[in-house]
Amino acid sequence: MILLLCSCNKKTEKQKPEQNSESIIIESKSELKTESELDTDYSLFAELFAKEVLKENIRTQEFDVTKLEKPNHLLIFKSDGLEKIVAYSSKNYPQKSEPNYYEHFILFVATFDNQKNAKNTFDRIKSDSKYGLMEWNGLEKELSERVRSLNVGAKSGGMITQIGKQVFSLVETCRETPIGGTWKDYENKFIGFITKNEEEIEVLNSHCGMDRYKIEKIKASR
Numbered sequence: 001m002i003l004l005l006c007s008c009n010k011k012t013e014k015q016k017p018e019q020n021s022e023s024i025i026i027e028s029k030s031e032l033k034t035e036s037e038l039d040t041d042y043s044l045f046a047e048l049f050a051k052e053v054l055k056e057n058i059r060t061q062e063f064d065v066t067k068l069e070k071p072n073h074l075l076i077f078k079s080d081g082l083e084k085i086v087a088y089s090s091k092n093y094p095q096k097s098e099p100n101y102y103e104h105f106i107l108f109v110a111t112f113d114n115q116k117n118a119k120n121t122f123d124r125i126k127s128d129s130k131y132g133l134m135e136w137n138g139l140e141k142e143l144s145e146r147v148r149s150l151n152v153g154a155k156s157g158g159m160i161t162q163i164g165k166q167v168f169s170l171v172e173t174c175r176e177t178p179i180g181g182t183w184k185d186y187e188n189k190f191i192g193f194i195t196k197n198e199e200e201i202e203v204l205n206s207h208c209g210m211d212r213y214k215i216e217k218i219k220a221s222r
Contacts (some may be wrong), residue, residue, distance in 0.1 A: 039115050042163040042194050043086065046109045049193040053106060053178050057091045061099065070100040075149035076125055076160075077110035081117030085132035090178070102152045107190075108169040108180055115165055122162035125150065126215060129204055133211035153218045154206040154213050157201065159187050161221060162202040163194055174208035187218070195220040 051058055063085045068074040077085055089105045099105055112118040126144050131139065133155060136147040153160070157172030169188050177186040187205075195201055199220050204213035 016042055030119075041111070042164045043109050043111055045193045046107060046166070046168060047086075047088075048188050050107055051082045054088065054090050059089045059091045059099070061087050061089065063087070066141070071102050071104070071152075072149045073102045073108065073152050073169065076169070077108075077121060077129070078146075079112075079117065079121040079124065081113040083111050083113055102158075102171060103156055106171050108171070110167045110169075112165050112167070118162050118165050118167055122167050123137050125160060125167070126204060129154075129213040129215070131212065141195055151212060154210050155208075157183065157206050157208045157210070159190070159203050159205050159214075160213065161191075163195075163201065168194070172207070188220070191218060191220045 041136075047060075050060075063074060065078075065082050065085060068078055069126075074085055085108060087099075087105045087108045089099045093099070094104060109119070114119065128150055131147045131151075133151045136144045136151075138144075139147060153169060153171070156174055159168075159170040159172065161168055168190075170187065172183050172186070177183055179186065179189075186191065191201065197220060200217055201220070203216050203218050205216045205218075206213040
């Protein structure tokens with residue numbers, strides 16, 4: 001009887017490491033899934049939004065990330081890990097020239113090599129947003145240029161946010177939206193494309209006539 005009990009105890013002890021090992025593997029897979037979700041490419045959803053807004057008039061433009069000159073709003077994305085910037089505009093506007101100003105576009109999408117660099121860039125943009133339209137003078141040169149580039153959007157209106165590897169800048173103007181309705185509805189429509197229903201995200205938001213963006217929390221709704 002004593003020998004039998006000893007044998008059972010040894011068998012139980014041998015099984016414990018196997019159970020722990022299996023648990024570790026499951027946890028590891030869960031972590032990998034989370035990291036994969038963080039690095040999801042959301043640019044496709046932004047493109048679908050642009051196609052719905054512009055339909056057959058959609059124009060897609062990719063910029064050289066080594067020469068971020070025009071539109072100068074592109075400078076807000078300049079950062080480590082920047083891979084590409086794509087912007088969407090209407091083929092009908094402007095009619096006699098290539099789009100090269102902020103208001104010529106409806107959306108800018110900057111893609112980074114990973115979620116961390118995208119978030120770092122968005123955090124820096126949030127930090128820059130504390131400076132208003134006329135407060136760039138006296139700042140260090142690089143910061144001054146970024147503030148001016150950022151507040152081009154603040155003056156006419158816009159919304160900036162980050163999800164996954166992308167930083168988005170949704171263009172607004174002092175005119176009507178491209179599809180009618182209010183700018184609030186337009187913002188909700190865009191957020192609905194890049195988030196899950198009822199998901200809350202942090203954005204920089206500005207409306208016509210403001211001198212800077214303000215940080216807000218917005219919940220997606222459909």
